[in-house]
Amino acid sequence: MPEEMNPFKIAQSQVDTVAEMLGLDAGLTEFLKNPQRELHVSFPVKMDDGTLKVFKGYRVQHNMARGPTKGGIRFHWDTDIDEVRALSMWMTWKCAVVGIPYGGAKGGVTCNPKEMSQNELEKLTRRFASEISIIMGPDTDIPAPDVYTTPQTMAWIMDTYSMNHGYTVPGVITGKPIPIGGSLGRNEATARGCVITIREACKKIGLELKGATVAVQGYGNAGSIAAYLIHDMGAKVVAVSDSQGGVLNWDGIDPHEAIKFKAETGTVVGFAGTETITNAELLELDVDILIPAALENVITSENAPRIKAKISGEAAN
Amino acid sequence: MPEEMNPFKIAQSQVDTVAEMLGLDAGLTEFLKNPQRELHVSFPVKMDDGTLKVFKGYRVQHNMARGPTKGGIRFHWDTDIDEVRALSMWMTWKCAVVGIPYGGAKGGVTCNPKEMSQNELEKLTRRFASEISIIMGPDTDIPAPDVYTTPQTMAWIMDTYSMNHGYTVPGVITGKPIPIGGSLGRNEATARGCVITIREACKKIGLELKGATVAVQGYGNAGSIAAYLIHDMGAKVVAVSDSQGGVLNWDGIDPHEAIKFKAETGTVVGFAGTETITNAELLELDVDILIPAALENVITSENAPRIKAKISGEAAN
Amino acid sequence: MPEEMNPFKIAQSQVDTVAEMLGLDAGLTEFLKNPQRELHVSFPVKMDDGTLKVFKGYRVQHNMARGPTKGGIRFHWDTDIDEVRALSMWMTWKCAVVGIPYGGAKGGVTCNPKEMSQNELEKLTRRFASEISIIMGPDTDIPAPDVYTTPQTMAWIMDTYSMNHGYTVPGVITGKPIPIGGSLGRNEATARGCVITIREACKKIGLELKGATVAVQGYGNAGSIAAYLIHDMGAKVVAVSDSQGGVLNWDGIDPHEAIKFKAETGTVVGFAGTETITNAELLELDVDILIPAALENVITSENAPRIKAKISGEAAN
Amino acid sequence: MPEEMNPFKIAQSQVDTVAEMLGLDAGLTEFLKNPQRELHVSFPVKMDDGTLKVFKGYRVQHNMARGPTKGGIRFHWDTDIDEVRALSMWMTWKCAVVGIPYGGAKGGVTCNPKEMSQNELEKLTRRFASEISIIMGPDTDIPAPDVYTTPQTMAWIMDTYSMNHGYTVPGVITGKPIPIGGSLGRNEATARGCVITIREACKKIGLELKGATVAVQGYGNAGSIAAYLIHDMGAKVVAVSDSQGGVLNWDGIDPHEAIKFKAETGTVVGFAGTETITNAELLELDVDILIPAALENVITSENAPRIKAKISGEAAN
Amino acid sequence: MPEEMNPFKIAQSQVDTVAEMLGLDAGLTEFLKNPQRELHVSFPVKMDDGTLKVFKGYRVQHNMARGPTKGGIRFHWDTDIDEVRALSMWMTWKCAVVGIPYGGAKGGVTCNPKEMSQNELEKLTRRFASEISIIMGPDTDIPAPDVYTTPQTMAWIMDTYSMNHGYTVPGVITGKPIPIGGSLGRNEATARGCVITIREACKKIGLELKGATVAVQGYGNAGSIAAYLIHDMGAKVVAVSDSQGGVLNWDGIDPHEAIKFKAETGTVVGFAGTETITNAELLELDVDILIPAALENVITSENAPRIKAKISGEAAN
């Protein structure tokens, strides 16, 4: 990975930019540019074939000044410490800008969950949870699901932590399954946050949300839910896309129907009444609102000038 | 630093070599090649000039299978995580080969103690101690002095830890000053271990220690004490050196006198009754016993064939 | 006690019945049929006459998957481990069906509180509280009053636990006296829960609660309060009873007046304007709503066909 | 200090008076007259000139029956143990009369904050916080600012406690700066409480607050805020004062303007449109409402008969 | 099992017998007859075939007055609570009579280790260890191996406990493998204790151990080691046996050779130079010393009169 794409370097340079704007003290800036605490662990897991495999995991607490730290745990083959550092720092800013009393943290295990059995994933999760439990807790640091970790993963973490403590500690993680204390609405939360932000932005610039045209790039959890939430608020979704391409209908697409269609066919491409477009074309449609909800870095200095949407509400991480 | 000089890579390749000899399981070897737990911290210290400076520190616990981990803390401008990792691993092996029930650990702070005031060093030490106290304790992980840390440093650590716990915890560190529970003999311990090893090696190869000729390279804490201990056992120290050069007297040098001489003049060079030699010459003298007690890596594939000593007892780290 | 009356066997067979309906996995069913954790203690109490008496007590935590466990502590001469096991299991179901994040627990001491002095009861309570405090706590397991234990008993438990911890921990028990943090409304809570359930059931079957006729069997804490609460909602209480018999007035009985009458005379029998009936007759009156609030097992396969009430709202345990 | 001015003796005699009214048990009265727990500490601080100075501090928990204890920490040259005892007892009564689930505590350090640098104050505060942290905590005892301690002092205490515990514990103190979790409105809270009490007292005695005349003695934090709050409710503030004297205007004084005036000139004396009066005269003005907000003990048996205000709402501690 | 064979009833009646001899207070006797604390747990284990199986386990702490409790954990299909209660009580007496500062405890899991895989046994052990860890610890209660539990079992317990605590806690169990801190000599300890007792008894009755004749019933761990230890002290072992029968040679049997013979053939029967006898005959041989080291209850009121040995040193549990 080239230096300029290293997420931690990017995150640090963002701090530099802002610190200069704010006239922040150099020492304080340096402090904010580095995580306060990182725990790196190496731990063995007995795989289904009987061999012992050693995994590396991280839990980074970027800043805990405002309260317990908060942030997801991801399982991914490319996860490395710099990615986790960057994400933990961004969690600090996210919590701070919305004024909730949490600091930022992030965790990750370098592994390929796609090639592991449920049994192996459970063992890896439980062992990793034990390893980081020395800095985790309801008043300390509270993980959540992230890339390739699910409510089931959170349940394993909660159970491991609880068993170690001798009683159930539901507050040690968020994103757990609803029957053991998870929150209603969490599934829609990312998309809802995005759409509410758009709604407020509309008010600010005097755009009538009712009837406004919307293009949504990406039709996974974030994109498809954002699509139907903004549709249900009265906006007109005219284009959606997924990794196989996009579809356009200036008369409007019913996002609920599109979800069903994609569930059956595996893609939104081919949805009734639409014409096919590329993901690149979708970004540059002449719509009121653009919701990029697929990969990061889709808007670049190259295509930015051609984007026509008045509001771009990002749902991609 | 070239890859082949990275101490962690060296330490890992040592494990590979031994694991192959022992026919160790691949998974277990991988486990032993990586520290179980690393804590990385960034913390601010208010310097004497009022500015805030951010320091990076580490505490690495390589393996805790055999008991609480044990290992020094160093303050050095070149200390980095890979050095600390390697040193923690070597502590595991050291404890295991002599059969004491401890695992291996090491800690370090990247800083320049030579350019810091006592006040700044105290602040840095106390803050670092607070930061790592979450994984430190008499039953958990017990630091000790190392490069540029002293009994005073240990006293600060012990006091910080004790104040945080509300009562005095002498067992949290070793190497503390004697009045607050330090061990007698610790000052001579490194040299004494080296000399005892030489004494046992003499028995093994049938060399009479009494009267055996000895050359000692380096005349700091390790070298000068090793010199007088082996002298007091009856051996004849014929050459000693320091960074300014060496001195030779085939009739024997009194190490106690040499210590006084160096205390006054700053070097052993010029000690009464000796001729001056180079450090390189000293290594190749025709003595029975050679004690390298200066820098590491002084014996190389180049000069090794020319070394004539029957026993080389290393006191350098 | 015959096997079929063993409450734990009954509770276990209830699980079997339901598990079959739900098609639950056999292993999971077995898990739910047994308490996760039981603490049995034997402890001495110095009685007022100076002798040492040894008591057996239990705290059973049936299932803690949904959160801290919750359940009363009873002092009774017949309390045994199987009773406590059954009650702890029922607490799990009670908490789960109303969706509060608690698991089920129960405790008991085999003793005869009727024959013990206040001093002896205090000592027994405090010692038992100390013994079970290793598994008790606001985040762990929270007792409450039950048979022959009172708010005073809870205050002793809270004080013992608090003194052991060095600070006041009001959350360790519920049902404490109001001045030290007890909840308003707790006294009426059982009856109110029963009456609210009846109110909702009325809505479901289209019965107008206002003016509906009600018979209440039992006029202790549960029955008398249920009577006046439903009266205050507009229903017409036509019959009430206690262990000495029942009274009937088709024009309605004022439950508040009946409470005063019973407080003076010791029974509701003889209350002005009523005719006397038996407890058995009361159950079979042609009323809209029947509230059995005396002993358990009053409605049997024998008399069930003759019960005419449209709604039976049970307030007996 | 004469015995009769010893605040602890005063506080104890108040209990005696009330206990006699209530017919309290003698043992219980004795218990309430003495703090349950006092921690006295002596601790050294390295001053800016390099000398070591030893300070005495106290934390007194008068009564913890109703929950965790609550009370400020003061830094003052005259603070002694009897003052702290009295203040801790008054905190118990204050919490109890308004029905919040806290007991009473108070702390103090005998020192002269006016003669200490920020650096010295920070060191003193952090060391004192460490010393008392064995009995302090969100569930145990929660300090707050008091005489010569500020939100900054609380932030140091919170940071020290948090660093010792390894994670941020915002609940360990109140009165912290808003960015790290302090409460909005705290600055005005004392004055607002006073004014709300006056408002309710007005209702009770049938005095119309709108248009009522008000005299305020003292124009610091408590007095000046009380003045503008009651002004904003419609009352007419006719006299205010500070240590340099008072001002009177029967047509009313705008307290907001008076604050600005005092900020510029250092006193209210000379405020436009007013005549100058003494503090003693102010107390005896023929106003509806008097707010003594300066020192304690200004109303004595001597001047009490001459006070004409219908309501005296005390804002002085 | 008939009441008279219930081990707990037997243990309790033993206390009654002794209490009467000692004239113990009735309350104290009752206290000693019952375990102070019992933890009963039910816990699920996922078996190799994917099914969930629920196991019942116990940890009983009979008496902790003299220090932390100590006692083995057994895995056996017949283990029930009364057996564990009896064994815990016997541990109290054993520790007390030899004056070591421990109380008595015992644990057990009802399971059939013979039918379980290593994987299943590890899972069961780790889960059981987690369940009882709330009352286990180096200062609290320290398990050891017992029937069907081994040093490997102890290593799993130690690892589980250590992982839950975040650092290695070797003191939580005894009987662990030597590389992780086990004690040298533990394997021989039971037999050595038996033989030392015999040696002391010989001194007491004036029997010369050198040359004394010895019969050993049972040739497992206890019997075979007792045989060679007493042989090495100079006694003449003339008869040994196992479940398949016994062998006799009045000229003496070399126990070391007998061990090798049994290792090859599976029995001592047929050992060179011996004649075959029955286990019953062995007990009644005209030897100086008899060591019953097989099952319990082999010496009964029936055969006792026919036993000719001057000393019977029991090595069977």
Next chain:
Amino acid sequence: MPEEMNPFKIAQSQVDTVAEMLGLDAGLTEFLKNPQRELHVSFPVKMDDGTLKVFKGYRVQHNMARGPTKGGIRFHWDTDIDEVRALSMWMTWKCAVVGIPYGGAKGGVTCNPKEMSQNELEKLTRRFASEISIIMGPDTDIPAPDVYTTPQTMAWIMDTYSMNHGYTVPGVITGKPIPIGGSLGRNEATARGCVITIREACKKIGLELKGATVAVQGYGNAGSIAAYLIHDMGAKVVAVSDSQGGVLNWDGIDPHEAIKFKAETGTVVGFAGTETITNAELLELDVDILIPAALENVITSENAPRIKAKISGEAAN
């Protein structure tokens, strides 16, 4: 009490004297002159007559720099905070001069144990133990018996502390009864220390202990044991005394017989073969060794010049 007799003032002035000799830093001197930590508690005890009585108790930890603090707990009607402060300071010096790794502490409860029943004493002790348990523990602060507290008192403290922690903690106190872990020899320890000091002093001044004449003032635990210990070493005890007077026999007194005599008659006066003397005369006898073992302050500037003994070995506190 006049200021000059206040033990804390005396202790502080002793520090001043020594500090001046040592040239100690003023700040450090001030630190050493004040206890680091004092816990003052007020607690109620229900007396046998049903009334509630409130007691004041103290635990003072003078200095913990060298390790856990150590010191007795006294129950006395005259015990006040200044006495406890002084005694805690002296404990620091005592531990330091003999080089054991403990700091100094002391505790006391102001009460009259002579007028309290065993039941009341047990309640007082247990409650006081609970109150101070927040700063007490085997690694923290370890009480011991002192004036009017006994091994039984220590057993109550140990049991209370242990019950609060859920397991037996023998290390929390010393001076406990031997069956629960007390040390053999403790009863004689004070006297033995005194006599050993005398023995060493004899060597120093060249006095032959064998045959040396000894006078012992006081015949309680310290005096009578010192008498027989020095007698058993060969010295000749010629005079002993108690509160009723002294006895003298220049041919020697058998201290063992004198103990029996006093046990029967209540005094040593009248012991066979002795003449009666006063306590004042005893001090001035022409003996080699004088052992004052009664009250403190018996040797004054007034009688000091008349004392003829070559060695005065003090056993009084």
